[in-house]
Amino acid sequence: MTSAHRAEWRLFHGDGEPRAVTLPQAPPWRRFTPGRPMRPELPYLIEQRHADVVNAALHLRRPLLVTGPAGTGKSSLARAVAHELRLGELLRWPVNSRSTVKDALYQYDAIGRLRETTLSRDRGEGEPSIGTFVRLGPLGTALVPSATPRALLVDEMDKGDVDLPNDLLTVFEEGVFDIPELTRLPEEMADVEVQTHDHRGTVTLHQGLVQCAEFPVVVITSNGERDFPPAFLRRCVRLDLPVPDEERLRAIVTAHLGPEALRAADDLMEAFLRRRAPGELATDQLLNAVFLRLGGVDLDAEGLLDAVLHQLTGAM
Structure with a gap:
């Protein structure tokens, strides 16, 4: 490579001089299309023995716990499964130290409801539906009944609170949860439309109950920073991705x-x-x-x- 060609790649010179530049095309894995979720445009390469573990989890309808060092393709595996099986947009729950199962299931904006109810009364209008202030989280949306299961990535589980895996046991075992703010409503208000996590619109819940028809395809990633309790591991199929x-x-x-x-x-x-x-x-x-x-x-x-x-x- 000549010195002239070497100079051409420098878009920023750090000399304070404004220049008209054209950014080169981004890498294939950093290209985005407005209005369309990211999905793998290229094949996800995986050894057959590892693909067989994924298939075992699919047959058993059990969460797939994927461990391995950073950069081994744990999160990309979830996207690849959703893409190959045509399960729609991948739902993603990035876990951190403040994550709770309740937030992953749903969020209820009580303050917003109180404010809007007060304003509506002041205007002489009817109260807004409580469903306007309920939004399902990524896990809650994954459990909504549908003809085909949704795919959910629970990313970096070991970043969460030590009790988080145990808190998930009932949901993973039963595939059901309820929203107390809706279950307390009178019978004439039993059907409520709530928002979904993926902004696809709303779903109607009866008496605040969400019960999956097919258990979602759940991929849980871990960098191996913490051991999980045996009761949680028993409910998962484990895949360790090597470098x-x-x-x-x-x-x-x-x-x-x-x-x-x-x-x-x-x-x-x-x-x-x-x-x-x-x-x-x-x-x-x-x-x-x-x-x-x-x-x-x-x-x-x-x-x-x-x-x-x-x-x-x-x-x-």
Whole structure:
């Protein structure tokens, strides 16, 4: 690569001079279409023995607990299953330390209802329906009866409270929950329309009860930062995804960026494998490096390869 070509890839110069630039095309995995949910446009590569575990969970109607280091494709697996089985938009519940099962099932805006009811009375209008202030969460939406099951990703379960797995046991076992704010309504108000998590509209609940017709396809991911209780593990089918070896890495690069990418990436592959240890580098970091190389970026520039292939664990 000539010095002139190397200079062209720099869009930002840091010299305070405004310039008219055209951003290059984004990587395939960072392209978005307004009004359409993200879905895998390329095949998700998985070993047959791991695909068989996924199929076992599907047959048993049990949650699939996927463990493994960061960057092994745990979350992408959920999207791939939803895409291949045509289960519609993937519902996603990103777990954090404040996550509760109740919030994943539904949210009720009591303050908003009180405010709108007061305003309606002041205007001489009828009270708004309570369903206007109830919205099902991702887990609640997944349990709504439908002709085909929905797919739900419970992402990074080990980030949640230590009691969260046990709190999920009844819902996972029975596939049912109720909304107390609706079950207390009088019989003449037993049917209430509530909003769904995916903004597809509303569903009508009878006496505040949600009972699935088909248990949803649930994929739970964990980085292995915490052990789960035996009662929770008993209700899951477990899949441990290993870091891909060199052969699988080459297949992944080819699937995402084409066979020509491998010819330009031998040294990057070698650098990635040399630096990698479980949990310290992710496969998408290699894809990022190869994509930049194909776009003419000078990865020999000081510190640039280190910035792209940075360790995911340890001190910053």
